[in-house]
Amino acid sequence: MNPAYSVILFTTASGAGYGLLALLGLVGLNHGQASSVAFAVTSMFVALALITIGLLSSTFHLGHPERAWRALSQWRSSWLSREGVAAVLTYPVALAFGLVWSGLVDAPRWITPLGIACLFMSALTVFCTGKIYASLRTIPQWNHGLTVPVYLAFGLATGAAVLAAVATLFGRFQTFQVILVLVLLAVVIVLKSLYWRAIDTAIPRFTMGDATGLGGHVRQWEVPHTNVNFIQKEMGYVVARRHAEKLRRLVMLALLAAIIAALLSWLVTPWFSFALAAAALCAAVVERWLFFAEATHVVNLYYGIDKA
Amino acid sequence: MTSLPGTTQKKLGLVIDLDVCVGCQACATSCKEWNTQGVSAPLSDAKPRSAEPMGTWLNRIHGYEVHDEGREDARIVHFPRSCLHCETPACVTVCPTGASYKRAEDGIVLVNPETCIGCKLCSWACPYGAREYDAPTGVMKKCTLCVDRIYNENFVEEDRVPACVKACPTGARSFGDLGDANSAVSQLVRERGGYDLMPDMGYKPTNKYLPPRARRDTAVVEALPKSDGSAMEKLFAWADKLMSAPKASARANESDLSDRLEG
Numbered sequence: 001m002n003p004a005y006s007v008i009l010f011t012t013a014s015g016a017g018y019g020l021l022a023l024l025g026l027v028g029l030n031h032g033q034a035s036s037v038a039f040a041v042t043s044m045f046v047a048l049a050l051i052t053i054g055l056l057s058s059t060f061h062l063g064h065p066e067r068a069w070r071a072l073s074q075w076r077s078s079w080l081s082r083e084g085v086a087a088v089l090t091y092p093v094a095l096a097f098g099l100v101w102s103g104l105v106d107a108p109r110w111i112t113p114l115g116i117a118c119l120f121m122s123a124l125t126v127f128c129t130g131k132i133y134a135s136l137r138t139i140p141q142w143n144h145g146l147t148v149p150v151y152l153a154f155g156l157a158t159g160a161a162v163l164a165a166v167a168t169l170f171g172r173f174q175t176f177q178v179i180l181v182l183v184l185l186a187v188v189i190v191l192k193s194l195y196w197r198a199i200d201t202a203i204p205r206f207t208m209g210d211a212t213g214l215g216g217h218v219r220q221w222e223v224p225h226t227n228v229n230f231i232q233k234e235m236g237y238v239v240a241r242r243h244a245e246k247l248r249r250l251v252m253l254a255l256l257a258a259i260i261a262a263l264l265s266w267l268v269t270p271w272f273s274f275a276l277a278a279a280a281l282c283a284a285v286v287e288r289w290l291f292f293a294e295a296t297h298v299v300n301l302y303y304g305i306d307k308a
Numbered sequence: 309m310t311s312l313p314g315t316t317q318k319k320l321g322l323v324i325d326l327d328v329c330v331g332c333q334a335c336a337t338s339c340k341e342w343n344t345q346g347v348s349a350p351l352s353d354a355k356p357r358s359a360e361p362m363g364t365w366l367n368r369i370h371g372y373e374v375h376d377e378g379r380e381d382a383r384i385v386h387f388p389r390s391c392l393h394c395e396t397p398a399c400v401t402v403c404p405t406g407a408s409y410k411r412a413e414d415g416i417v418l419v420n421p422e423t424c425i426g427c428k429l430c431s432w433a434c435p436y437g438a439r440e441y442d443a444p445t446g447v448m449k450k451c452t453l454c455v456d457r458i459y460n461e462n463f464v465e466e467d468r469v470p471a472c473v474k475a476c477p478t479g480a481r482s483f484g485d486l487g488d489a490n491s492a493v494s495q496l497v498r499e500r501g502g503y504d505l506m507p508d509m510g511y512k513p514t515n516k517y518l519p520p521r522a523r524r525d526t527a528v529v530e531a532l533p534k535s536d537g538s539a540m541e542k543l544f545a546w547a548d549k550l551m552s553a554p555k556a557s558a559r560a561n562e563s564d565l566s567d568r569l570e571g
Contacts, residue, residue, distance in 0.1 A: 063425065063441070063448075064425045064426050070405035070423055073405060074310045211505060213519065214387075221372055235432070
């Protein structure tokens with residue numbers, strides 16, 4: 001699959017944003033009103049900015065961005081529509097939580113329910129994002145039980161890394177945040193390794209014989225057009241697939257760098273948490289690019305691949 | 309609405325005979341010609357006269373080489389590929405705007421170009437590559453089963469078929485109601501063992517493909533005339549030998565020449 005850069009930016013930025021928002025909801029749930037208005041406002045601003053940048057960038061790849069509002073209508077059948085609805089509904093919840101948690105609005109008894117709502121809406125939105133991909137039977141590498149968990153884990157891990165950086169800025173860096181980041185990075189590494197092993201060892205579900213109905217010994221003889229068409233450009237992307245091994249190592253290296261930065265921020269100085277956030281986000285971007293590049297759409301069976 | 313209708317009154321679709329198709333591209337070009345000015349208009353072309361032309365087409369004709377079990381020679385099968393107007397198409401249900409829909413009356417799957425946002429997700433959901441994104445207009449295009457021909461009362465009855473069916477010079481494409489067991493297309497499917505593409509995908513395609521018929525054994529020449537030892541036959545054998553000899557020496561000369569050229 002051709003990785004649309006706007007979609008990579010969207011899923012990684014908004015993933016981190018929702019991860020951060022979920023964790024802030026959890027912070028509010030545990031500690032009540034924030035100890036510093038500046039910290040609360042800044043961290044909420046960062047979360048919503050990441051989410052908004054992501055959502056805006058996702059409209060860049062649309063043919064008609066001005067019609068994007070229509071995407072909220074088909075939540076009964078479409079995961080993309082559900083994601084849009086969840087994303088829009090999260091805004092008022094997040095704003096309300098931000099106001100009471102920061103203390104700008106004095107209503108402490110609302111912190112807990114709104115914190116839970118933030119946590120729930122963030123999880124729901126990222127779940128819907130993952131489901132858009134996981135529900136496509138046409139792409140075996142996506143139509144996999146680990147797709148959604150990986151999206152959720154990356155969102156939380158990158159969100160936790162950003163939280164550590166923002167907390168450092170306000171002198172609120174805590175050992176607990178390091179432990180949380182380390183646990184989440186470990187979860188990401190385990191899930192992603194399991195996912196890669198699963199797609200590497202998966203038995204192809206369809207062959208060119210199934211696609212054409214012409215049996216077991218079919219070979220492409222003539223393509224239907226002189227130049228590549230939309231189908232090949234969109235579904236037949238192979239640039240990064242050739243470098244998949246290198247890119248996988250790069251993801252793991254970035255995750256390892258994030259772990260080292262997390263340990264250094266604990267043992268040396270909290271300012272390493274910025275390196276932690278940068279490394280975690282880098283890992284997420286490369287991972288998302290690979291997620292697209294390694295996906296083989298079954299339509300390629302009509303264009304010469306043997307099995308998918 | 310992108311939720312699918314439970315049942316459709318008709319299941320209009322195509323039956324494509326792979327035994328008869330000669331890969332002439334008439335269906336593809338007539339489709340392009342009709343639909344670039346019909347309800348799907350335009351089917352854009354980008355840089356059509358350059359070295360890298362790109363264009364939106366709703367019908368693509370592949371060629372495959374098929375090796376039958378136990379035979380050394382292959383056969384070529386021409387394979388038209390377009391929307392199959394599936395009964396449970398995920399291209400419709402994934403659409404976030406409702407622009408993609410399946411009609412309850414005849415099962416035709418359509419895109420409303422006024423509400424499509426061009427997110428391309430439907431093209432990802434289609435296993436058959438039936439949907440092509442038209443970049444200049446920013447919306448998705450697909451086969452309409454020539455919905456603007458088949459009900460068009462300005463046409464005489466025999467012309468109320470999709471442009472591809474009308475254009476096919478070998479009669480490889482048939483159009484009709486596959487939901488009606490007594491229709492000509494349903495009978496054709498029964499008689500010839502019409503099949504679905506990738507049935508395990510679960511989309512329940514309406515269009516059916518008729519497999520190439522079993523081949524006659526034309527590779528083996530059965531009745532070589534036996535020698536009768538006549539004088540005439542000996543004469544021909546002598547002439548054959550005479551004419552074969554210079555050929556061998558000519559070939560030797562050619563290789564000499566090529567040696568010289570290479571040297």
